[in-house]
């Protein structure tokens with residue numbers, strides 16, 4: 001017979017257990033795909049109310065023998081295996097695989113036109129996960145959604161207990177803009193190949209497709225140019241604050257290009273000119289109007305250096321630098337900088353930019369430049385990167401150029417979050433997580449609409465940033481928001497909804513070991 005006291009405690013325990021189950025269910029509704037915390041937010045999600053469970057016997061199947069698809073499948077397997085401990089393998093098949101598997105397949109003849117090159121469709125049923133796309137890039141982007149649909153602990157590198165469940169339903173997803181990038185300034189402070197690879201992994205996770213490397217500035221030259229060896233030997237030997245600097249050999253640069261390419265990311269190299277060029281002027285006396293090499297520079301003031309625009313050797317120099325860079329850069333763009341040339345007279349700047357564009361074109365690449373280049377005659381296909389002066393962006397559009405949007409007040413991730421931020425600058429604004437998110441590239445500048453815009457790029461300048469922890473602190477949580485602005489139609493975005501999804505990323509940031517700024521504006525759930 002149960003005593004009264006015992007009966008009471010059993011009832012209490014039962015009530016407690018039921019309440020707890022209820023609470024944990026409402027905290028994480030496992031079976032509603034439409035509540036998934038994916039960033040960037042997918043274009044269309046429909047939920048069917050069940051869940052798929054990834055078990056130890058699962059395989060990743062690809063159709064046919066394509067080496068590229070095998071690599072994509074292996075990328076997914078490498079993400080899933082450490083934390084699940086499953087040892088999932090990639091297998092080829094010519095028919096739909098049986099229950100419990102993940103199936104990656106390309107549409108015949110790009111049959112789902114609205115997906116374009118990077119879109120994907122994800123159909124999750126109780127028995128399988130089917131990811132399809134027109135192009136391998138689309139499969140790769142879709143895999144990032146699969147990662148984000150699994151519990152955050154999937155990102156850990158040690159074996160974790162399951163279950164590994166994904167809510168069922170369908171996701172149809174494709175980007176609003178074709179270029180979604182991040183710029184990393186490796187000139188003010190140098191960051192080695194491993195750091196760059198880590199950044200590539202982060203931007204891949206949020207479906208970005210371009211990494212712009214700012215390879216030269218007053219404080220350092222960071223890419224080996226074999227015909228001008230002093231550029232790196234001397235010009236790469238320091239950085240802001242006087243540290244030892246560094247540079248990428250062409251081989252190292254090529255390994256970055258390959259690492260990015262495997263993640264469907266294009267490297268956009270920038271050689272900044274005619275200003276921001278002291279590292280080169282210090283390496284070669286003959287590039288200076290007075291024939292004297294300048295001193296190396298480790299401060300952070302801008303606008304004091306310029307190439308000597310009426311020397312022939314200046315153009316020989318640029319032609320050879322661009323030539324070597326093009327030979328190791330498969331992507332379509334060479335970024336020529338062009339910003340803040342305060343020491344170059346306007347009447348010298350315009351013909352200089354015109355001539356440099358011709359050099360880039362002669363080497364078979366398209367020109368990208370900061371919006372300052374708009375005062376020159378822009379070549380067809382030139383792209384102006386808007387950072388500060390809206391008149392320049394308007395002028396560039398009138399001259400037929402496309403705009404890459406990096407407005408400093410929104411997309412400069414070197415800007416401090418608020419007054420209390422120790423790292424970073426604030427010349428443009430304090431840029432909190434919300435103000436970095438709440439803007440629409442297509443309505444920011446009168447006369448610059450969606451059709452004029454190539455895409456958006458977040459920029460991380462590194463005058464004050466010296467290591468990976470500091471880079472992460474400035475990138476997160478703003479980077480995912482920039483990625484969403486580039487991917488998700490603006491009509492589908494709202495800060496109030498986004499901040500909740502972002503808050504749920506805390507667990508994922510922790511699992512990935514990301515040092516992020518814990519903005520008080522975001523309801524973090526840890």
Ligand code: NGO
Pocket residue numbers: 302339340370387412414425461462463
């Ligand atoms: C400006 C300047 C850079 C600085 C950056 C710092 C551009 C295009 N030129 O942006 O040299 O590093 O601001 O925020």
